[in-house]
Amino acid sequence: MPPSSTVEDFRRVLRDSKNIIAIVGAGLSAASGIPTWRDSGGVWKSYDPSTIATPTAFATNPSLVWQHYHAMRERALKATPNPAHFALALLCIPSFLSTVAPAAKFTLVTQNIDGLSVRALDITTAQHANGSGNLASESEISRLYEMHGRVLDTLCTSCGHREYNPADPLCPALAASDLGSSEGQIPVEELPHCLQCGGLLRPGVVWFEELPHHSREIWEVVDAADVCLLIGTSSKVQPAAAYAYEIADRGGKVAVFNKERSEGDEERDFLFLGPCEETLHKFSLALGQTTCKVSIRTDILQDAECIRRRPPYLVHLRSVVRRHDKPQARN
Numbered sequence: 001m002p003p004s005s006t007v008e009d010f011r012r013v014l015r016d017s018k019n020i021i022a023i024v025g026a027g028l029s030a031a032s033g034i035p036t037w038r039d040s041g042g043v044w045k046s047y048d049p050s051t052i053a054t055p056t057a058f059a060t061n062p063s064l065v066w067q068h069y070h071a072m073r074e075r076a077l078k079a080t081p082n083p084a085h086f087a088l089a090l091l092c093i094p095s096f097l098s099t100v101a102p103a104a105k106f107t108l109v110t111q112n113i114d115g116l117s118v119r120a121l122d123i124t125t126a127q128h129a130n131g132s133g134n135l136a137s138e139s140e141i142s143r144l145y146e147m148h149g150r151v152l153d154t155l156c157t158s159c160g161h162r163e164y165n166p167a168d169p170l171c172p173a174l175a176a177s178d179l180g181s182s183e184g185q186i187p188v189e190e191l192p193h194c195l196q197c198g199g200l201l202r203p204g205v206v207w208f209e210e211l212p213h214h215s216r217e218i219w220e221v222v223d224a225a226d227v228c229l230l231i232g233t234s235s236k237v238q239p240a241a242a243y244a245y246e247i248a249d250r251g252g253k254v255a256v257f258n259k260e261r262s263e264g265d266e267e268r269d270f271l272f273l274g275p276c277e278e279t280l281h282k283f284s285l286a287l288g289q290t291t292c293k294v295s296i297r298t299d300i301l302q303d304a305e306c307i308r309r310r311p312p313y314l315v316h317l318r319s320v321v322r323r324h325d326k327p328q329a330r331n
């Protein structure tokens with residue numbers, strides 16, 4: 001049977017669900033101006049990601065890797081969350097989720113490193129703070145895992161210190177380098193260094209050959225999930241495909257939200273084609289409009305600059321996740 005595209009059918013599935021997991025990919029951030037590697041243009045287009053986004057590449061040519069990530073950081077700093085990010089952030093808010101799926105927990109897993117899902121959740125949580133102006137109770141907010149790290153984080157290659165650092169540029173040499181060229185080599189001593197120990201910093205993202213963050217926690221959520229949303233990612237791309245198949249094998253429902261049809265979609269239960277910022281936003285409105293007063297106030301994005309400059313909410317959320325999920329030690 002071909003996948004359904006009927007919102008009402010999907011609404012029924014959500015209403016009966018107990019554990020919903022959303023796995024998002026690059027398609028979610030396309031409308032925020034974050035291109036995929038293939039679409040990044042310029043000199044970077046000619047580089048295979050596997051030759052830049054690896055520990056080996058960094059050891060061989062840290063200047064080239066930093067120049068690339070400097071450009072990615074600049075894009076991330078300029079970007080703002082789009083309606084698709086906000087639609088998912090709403091599902092993280094208990095007062096909205098309970099109107100859609102009264103008995104369900106919701107977990108958001110992003111493969112993106114732009115931090116936009118966290119910022120959307122940060123903004124949305126602040127908006128719905130029970131009128132007090134304070135953030136809603138952290139323990140009530142759904143879990144959000146950035147499995148590939150965050151481009152605005154730095155990680156010390158010597159002492160392992162990781163921190164959120166939105167400074168732009170991270171060091172004068174990166175600002176002065178020709179970002180359109182791979183030729184201007186920056187001496188290692190002029191690349192970003194750790195303020196704690198003086199060691200060379202690297203981007204705080206997960207590279208090829210490295211293990212994703214929170215793998216254990218995510219698999220535990222997958223094992224309990226009865227509904228899986230695949231958003232802005234091909235249902236054939238790992239690890240989203242593995243998660244979806246695992247859930248489907250146990251009789252769970254899988255819904256795909258993506259711009260284009262991809263191989264494997266026909267095996268899914270639901271398929272909503274179109275740009276995520278349109279399909280998810282409409283979907284969110286269709287689900288919640290009549291039953292919940294929660295709305296998306298994108299006007300707050302006028303204040304995006306101050307939000308961008310402070311550490312994201314996830315810094316606090318991570319500690320909550322650890323506290324509430326014993327005995328799940330980080331792997």
Ligand SMILES: [Zn+2]
Binds near residue numbers: 159
């Ligand atoms: Zn250090």
